[in-house]
Structure formats: C-alpha cells, structure tokens
Amino acid sequence: MLAAIELVKRYDGPRETVAALAGASLRIEAGELAIVQGPSGSGKTTLLLACGGLLAPDDGRVLVEGQDLYRMTPNERAAFRARTIGVIFQQYHLVPYLTVRENIMAAALAVSDARAGDRAHDLAARFGLGDREEHVPAALSTGERQRTALARAFLNRPRLILADEPTGNLDAANAETVLAALAEFARGGGAVLLVTHDPRAAPYGARTIAMKAGSIGAPA
Amino acid sequence: MRILGLVLREIRYRRLSFALGVLSVAVAVGCLAAELAYLGRYGAARQAQIDAKIDATAAAMRRMEDDYRVITKRMGFNVQIFPRAQDLAEFHAAGHGTVFMPEENAEKLARSPVVSVQHILPVLQQKTAWPERGRTVILIGTRAEIPGGAGAAKKPVLDPVPAGAAVVGWCLHRDFGIAQGDRIVFRGRELAVAGRHEERGTADDISLWVNLAEAQEMLGLPGKISAILALSCQCEGAAIEGIRAEVAAILPDTQVIEYSFQAQARREARARAARARSDAVGGEESFAEASRRAWEEFAAALVPVVAAACFAWIGVLALLNVRERRSEIGILRALGVRARDILVIFLAKAGLVGATGALIGYFGGIAALRAASPAGVPLFSAGLFAAAMLGAPVLAMLASWLPALMAARQDPAAVLREE
Numbered sequence: 264m265l266a267a268i269e270l271v272k273r274y275d276g277p278r279e280t281v282a283a284l285a286g287a288s289l290r291i292e293a294g295e296l297a298i299v300q301g302p303s304g305s306g307k308t309t310l311l312l313a314c315g316g317l318l319a320p321d322d323g324r325v326l327v328e329g330q331d332l333y334r335m336t337p338n339e340r341a342a343f344r345a346r347t348i349g350v351i352f353q354q355y356h357l358v359p360y361l362t363v364r365e366n367i368m369a370a371a372l373a374v375s376d377a378r379a380g381d382r383a384h385d386l387a388a389r390f391g392l393g394d395r396e397e398h399v400p401a402a403l404s405t406g407e408r409q410r411t412a413l414a415r416a417f418l419n420r421p422r423l424i425l426a427d428e429p430t431g432n433l434d435a436a437n438a439e440t441v442l443a444a445l446a447e448f449a450r451g452g453g454a455v456l457l458v459t460h461d462p463r464a465a466p467y468g469a470r471t472i473a474m475k476a477g478s479i480g481a482p483a
Numbered sequence: 484m485r486i487l488g489l490v491l492r493e494i495r496y497r498r499l500s501f502a503l504g505v506l507s508v509a510v511a512v513g514c515l516a517a518e519l520a521y522l523g524r525y526g527a528a529r530q531a532q533i534d535a536k537i538d539a540t541a542a543a544m545r546r547m548e549d550d551y552r553v554i555t556k557r558m559g560f561n562v563q564i565f566p567r568a569q570d571l572a573e574f575h576a577a578g579h580g581t582v583f584m585p586e587e588n589a590e591k592l593a594r595s596p597v598v599s600v601q602h603i604l605p606v607l608q609q610k611t612a613w614p615e616r617g618r619t620v621i622l623i624g625t626r627a628e629i630p631g632g633a634g635a636a637k638k639p640v641l642d643p644v645p646a647g648a649a650v651v652g653w654c655l656h657r658d659f660g661i662a663q664g665d666r667i668v669f670r671g672r673e674l675a676v677a678g679r680h681e682e683r684g685t686a687d688d689i690s691l692w693v694n695l696a697e698a699q700e701m702l703g704l705p706g707k708i709s710a711i712l713a714l715s716c717q718c719e720g721a722a723i724e725g726i727r728a729e730v731a732a733i734l735p736d737t738q739v740i741e742y743s744f745q746a747q748a749r750r751e752a753r754a755r756a757a758r759a760r761s762d763a764v765g766g767e768e769s770f771a772e773a774s775r776r777a778w779e780e781f782a783a784a785l786v787p788v789v790a791a792a793c794f795a796w797i798g799v800l801a802l803l804n805v806r807e808r809r810s811e812i813g814i815l816r817a818l819g820v821r822a823r824d825i826l827v828i829f830l831a832k833a834g835l836v837g838a839t840g841a842l843i844g845y846f847g848g849i850a851a852l853r854a855a856s857p858a859g860v861p862l863f864s865a866g867l868f869a870a871a872m873l874g875a876p877v878l879a880m881l882a883s884w885l886p887a888l889m890a891a892r893q894d895p896a897a898v899l900r901e902e
Contacts, residue, residue, distance in 0.1 A: 308900055317817055318896035338821050345819020352899060356814035360496030361489075372486065373819035415818070427899075 301474030349416030406437030508840020513848030544760030580709030624698020813898030837879030
C-alpha cells in the first residue's frame, strides 16, 4: 500500500543543514497498522508529511498503491490525496467556523460526492457526535474535536490513513475510541501509519517502527 | 458543501473583518457616487446660470446693437439713385437733381430682390420760389417709404407728409414765425404745417416738405421723381460697388452715389456693436468651459485617490485574513483542496466584499446627498451604478490578488509541522 524508499529531507538551519530524513525507508501493507516511534526531532512528522504527499523529499520516492506521489503534478497529487489518503493531526485542525458535520464534509470539497452529507452524518453518529453535529469546534471537548477530525479522515473512504499523535491530547476513553477506530480501519483492509509516543497505542499496532535521527531502525 | 458555502460561512464567522472591508468599499463608492452626483447637479445648475448669463448678455448686446442701428439711422439716407443722364456736377451745383425719372422706378426697385439697400423713398426735389413769402426754398415732395418684398415693415427714416400738409425747415419757420398747426399758402395751395425741423445746418433749413403727388402737380412733373433715397444695409455686399451692381441690374438707366461719411459711420458703429456682442458672449462661454473643465479635473483626480485608498485597505484586510487562516488553509490543502481553489476562496470573498460595499455605498451616498440637499435632482445614474457594481468587485479582487496568491502558494507542510 505504502512504500517510502530512501527518503532524504534536509532543512537549512541558521548555522547548519539538518537532515530530518536520512535515507528512511518503510513499507506498509494493506490491513496493517504500523506505529512509528522515536524521540522528538527524529523526523517522524516529516516522514508522515512526505508519505502523505505534503512534503516533497529531497531524495527518494513515495509510492502509494504503486503510484509515485512526487512524479505527479501538484493538482494530480492533491486529487489523489483527497481520494486515497486520510490525515489526522494532534491539533485536529478543524475549521473554526464550520459545524461538526461541515468539518467532516470539508474532506469532500476536493471530490465530487453527492452522498458526502449522508456519510458525514453516519460518521458523526459512529464516533459519538450525533448530538453535536451542528456545533462548532469551539463548543466541543478535546475528545470530540479529535473524533471529528477522525471522522473527516474517513469520509472519502481512504485506503491509507496517516495519523500524527492523534491521542496526544486525549483522555483514556477518547484515546481508546481513536485507536480502536484506526485498528478497525486496518482490519477492514486499510493501511495506517501512526506516529505516536503514546504507549496506549502499542496493543493496536501490528508492528512498531523506531526512528532515530531521520533513519528507521529495525522493527521492534 | 461547496467553495461558495465555505466562503459564506467564513464571512459569517469573521463578520467584523468582512464588515470592515464592506465599509471601506461602501465609503469609497459612496463618496464617489455622492461626489459625482453632486458634481453633476452642481454642473447642471452652474451651466444653467451661465446659460442665463449668456442669454442676458446676448440680449443686452442685441439691444445695444439695435440702439446703434437706430442712432445711425437717424443720420438719414446715405444712398441716392439718380437718372443716368443726371450730371453730378450740375446736381452738386444746384443742390438738387435736374433730370427726372419715372416714380415707378422706385416701386420696381422695392419689389426686386435687392438686399444691399433698404428704406426705398422716391423724392422730387427742386429749388423754387415761394412767391407768397418772397423766398427761394427747396421743395421736397415725398411719400411713404415703399416696403420691400421680404421681412417685417421697418420704421421709416423719414415720416411721409400727408396730402395738404407741409413740414417746414428751420430758417423758414424761424424767419416767418410759423408754428405747428398754422396754415400756410405755397404757390396758391393752402397747406397745414404738420411739422417743423430743428436747425440742421444744411440745405434742409430752407426746405419745405410736401406730399409727393402735390409737389409733382405744383412743379408740373406728374409721375416724375428726381431721385430715390435709400439706406445701405450692413450686410455682405453693401459696399458701394455692390450696391451699384445690384441697382444697375434692376434699374440700368440710373446711377448711385453714396454719402460716404454717413455710410462709413453707420457701418463701423454696427460692426463694433456686433463685435462687442460676440466678445461678451464668447467671454461667458469661455468662462463656462473653463469652469466645467476645472470640475471635471477635480473629479478625475478624486476617483483614483479614493479608489487607491480603498484598494490598499482591501489588500491589507485580505493579507490579515490570509495570516489568520494559515492553519485552515494548511488542513484544506492536506485534504486535497487544490491551490487554485484556495485562490478562488479568497477572491470570491473579495468579490462579495466589493459587491456588497458597492451596493451599500452607492445607495448610501445617494441617500446622504439627498438628505443633505433635498432639491429635486436626478441623482440615480444607471451607468454609474452599473460601473460601481462591476468595478468595485473587480477592484477588490485585484487588491486581494496578491494575498490570495500567497494563500494558494502556502506550503501546507510548513503549517502542519509548526503546529
């Protein structure tokens, strides 16, 4: 499903160039939930963004369902991402002026889907947001916000979900909900790349990938 | 939900930002609408004043020209037409014509399309004795001026003397103590004194004016006249050569002399009057034109200044909006929304700001002007309204173009990584 091959990404610092990714490679198959762990600054988020087609590596390739993301034009990549990849972030990134339902539907802005509204309603119900559909993010709890972001990631029926510390701000119950949903997605044939420090995630992952200084170590 | 829905929800959420944008456009459009409407009204009122002044000036000048005409007319006839056989040396020596021509010549001339002379008056003039008083006088027989074929009847230069009446020159009524209304006997014919002339210092002072038919009878020259008196007009071709050519074409057996001093004075006076009128009216028209141009220049300078201020303000608001929405843009891009759609989101908002501002501003400006000056003035202009409704959104979108482009080119990864 996802193959990252020898990814290199450097950032120019004030004094020196920092290699956020230094030849990182990984492969995640359909039906697999892989957990990436590593200390802060090890390149986890950079890896996730590169795998999502959001950050072009200086070197290396990213293949999703066999297609090289960075050989596509920006518009092709955006369309591909909208159809194929769901993303979840620690900070939720909900649009502040849209309701829960509209935030979930925001994922359909890039695709033409007449049934997006119905699916958004179903997803809201599935993640316990049925009575909060018309609320804006400011009126939600932290857990509700993350569940909204989770529902949004699922809207377009992606085959790959990239999650960056999705449980970082959540209590145990909400973390359980999020992790269970990701695991269920994987069991349904999807692939999940989960970047997290959260030890609660370990039981849900098929394998854990350790990152250090931009490189990926041996599977734990 | 589509892009427009997203735009409308964002506008509702950030009402203040939208209101500030709308306010700036409304103020700009309102100022322009009110200013241009005011200028239009002011211009119309000023033009009406100037037109009235031009009309008044033209009327005054026409009156002056007419006065000149009347004054110069009082100088008397300045053209005389004699039979060709008249020896002018003899005429000057005798003080009157000595050769005669048919009176119908005068009728013929008056009925012709001749334009260079007017006030056609046949006269029979002879130096003759006044046996009853033992004096030599100049007897002048006249009749009413013969009206021409075209134009309104003119006031005669010389009033006709009715049959049985006489008008007496200065020396005669002074020497014989003749008063108006007296009855005198001339060559056996009793005549009533219908008028007395003041001293003129010419042969008129020893002249006696009687009805032409009676003069012809008294002198034994029935149907004859010695000259046709006329007044040269001030039109094209009225110089003596032109008059002679015209008259010769009608009355080939005649000759024309002009009293050049009178004719010249009349021509100059009327030419000056006409020039004065032209200068005065021209001056008013120049002033009106300069005034109108000054206002147009003012309006032309005002429009770009107001538009530029509004343009800059909209640009600043758009830039602030882009900065405020960095995270939103980042996640929308991460969700697959294309850069082009991000551009559309910001430009659509700018267009709505421009259209709403133009609508409010135009009618607000007109309403303010109407409230300030309720005089009935055509304030609404469909053309200006259409220009505002098209121009303001376009200008707002142009002002927001750079910030919108920055938003579209924003690196989503940079935003997502930062947060």
